[in-house]
Amino acid sequence: MATPPSELRQLQTLFYQAIAPQPKASNGATPSNQASSNQDAIAQLAAQIRIQDKLSFEQGLAAYQGSVMGKLTRALEEIYPVCCCLVGAEFFAAMSRVYVRKYSSHSPDLGDYGEQLPSFLEQFEPAAALPYLPDVARLEWSWHRVFNAMDRPGLDFPALANIPPEQWEQIRFELPHNSILLASPYPIHRIWQVNQPGYVGSAAVNLEQGGAQLLIWRDRLETRIDLPSEADWQLLQAFAAGQSFGEICAQFLNQEPEIDVAAQLPIWVQRGWITGFSIAEMADP
Amino acid sequence: MGTVVTSQVASRLSQSIQGVGIGLRSQHYAHILTHQPDIPWLEALSDNYLGGGLPLHHLEQIRAIYPLTLHGVGLSLGSVDPINLDYLARLKTLADRIEPAHISDHLCWSSVQGNYFNDLAPLPYTETVLDYVAERILQVQDFLGCRILVENLSPYLQFRHNSLTEWDFIAALLDKADCYLLLDINNVYVNATNHGFDPLDYLLAIPPERVKEIHLAGYEDQGGFLFDTHGYPVQTGVWQLYQVALERFGSVPTLIEWDTDIPAFEVLMAEAEKALAYWPQA
Secondary structure (H helix, E strand, O other), X not given: OOOOOHHHHHHHHHHHHHHOOOOOOOOOOOOHHHHHHHHHHHHHHHOOEOOOOOOOHHHHHHHHHHHHHHHHHHHXXXXXXXHHHHHOHHHHHHHHHHHHHHOOEOOOOHHHOOOOHHHHHHHOXXXXXOOOHHHHHHHHHHHHHHHHOOOOXXXXXXXXXXXXXXXXXXXXXXXXXXXXXXXXOOOHHHHHHHOOOOOOOOOXXXXXXXXXXEEEEEEOOEEXXXXXXXXXXXXXXXXXXXXXXXXXXXHHHHHOOOOOHHHHHHHHHHHOOOOEEEEOOOOOO | XXXXXXXXXXXXXXXXXXXXEEEOOHHHHHHHHHHOOOOOOEEEEHHHHOOOHHHHHHHHHHHOOXXXXXXXXXXXXXXXXXXXXXXXXXXXXXXXXHOOOOEEEEOXXXXXXXXXXXXXXXXXXXXXXHHHHHHHHHHHHHHHOOOOEEEOOOOOOOEOOOOOOHHHHHHHHHHHOOOEEEEEHHHHHHHHHHHOOOHHHHHHHOOHHHEEEEEEOOOEEOOOOEEOOOOOOOOHHHHHHHHXXXXXXXXXXXXXXOOOOOOOHHHHHHHHHHHHOOOOOO
């Protein structure tokens, strides 16, 4: 592996400090310790830059600062279009700039940027009037991750048919890879639906209509948001927790005898909710 | 440091591209698949297809009709951070799946200490940096099993301690890393204007046999200096420089790139036709 030259390391660190978006305090001012380290970096970088007639150091620096801010805020806009609709483009842009100053990017893929937006929104005072906004953001992030997830093969039926009956209890059934279970006290699915491009019908949402329990998953190419029944929701959570089929049957027989797990399983397989399985190790006797 | 192309990969990459292609953007999937416009090839942004699902599905549908090249922004070839092997592995998986005519990224760095700014930052042009970046490119080519194309960018800051010009740096790098050049004519023009050099000096320094693709795009005049926005038609000065490049490098496959305020596909087709008009008549 190539060893990086130390002067290149210093230069890149300095360059990053000078152009990376800087956090601001709630009153809009840059915190003094960060401001001074950013200003130091800019001054040190300026000393290493060749003076040009047409393009001053300040213009060059601003070109990079603006470009980085633009790329990251556009990434958020693409991942969170419903949140953008709900608060308006101007508010969303201002909010994005605050977010970008707080969270740096850690991946070459801009699709990995913005995961903390839901929790950021919970603390973001100017959006406090929209208490459902963080959960809508959670739904959008889930949708984005599921939509872009790697392709996976479906359930291997012949392999499942080959499991001897004495091992059935040990089977751990797997929900679709990258599927997400999301619950909210707000009707986030309805909010999401009426804010989709091309949605036709009444855009009214009754916030009192109750919460939502959602399974976000991909059926081959189609990204879906399913609304499981209460019984399905409880079962989904048991499957997601990695319990074996035997454990799940015993638990539901005890606590929810009206839910017939064995009868549900083939229905789930048909829906595409079961896409893999493994055999749980037996505990030592 | 030697040649890295294995015979198997060489045959995969032998499917070559010709003429003037267009940068593939998701806004145009439906148009392309429905109308199958008469274009010789398309260039996909690799970073948009490193997952699966619909984006990759659309790309495979388009690949069934057109030759493709892969162009990325994530390799961070000049960074002091180690090469991101996860990213590289995903890029290789994509390349194995869609069999591009070639793979390219930029001569730049975009991350340090694990922090990415997802933008293309300039390198200092020194012998030490040249050796370092050449070694990194060889590492990437070894992993991918093919030569890559590196693209010249438009730096808005240049370093005082540069001991080489950009064109001498690139010419030496192409030889040392045994890689190819994706020559962005717009960037050469923008740099020449912003940093005050003669773009002909640049073109004359580049070894013609290493130029495998040309990019054309539109810049924006920001009052005094030029900014490489890729959101406008190709400007007059860039067309003139393109003509000189074709005379020097021959009929190199050329791409129309448009990244912001993306227009209707017909507008890109018209730009491609305009580019083709500069080609010598067969």
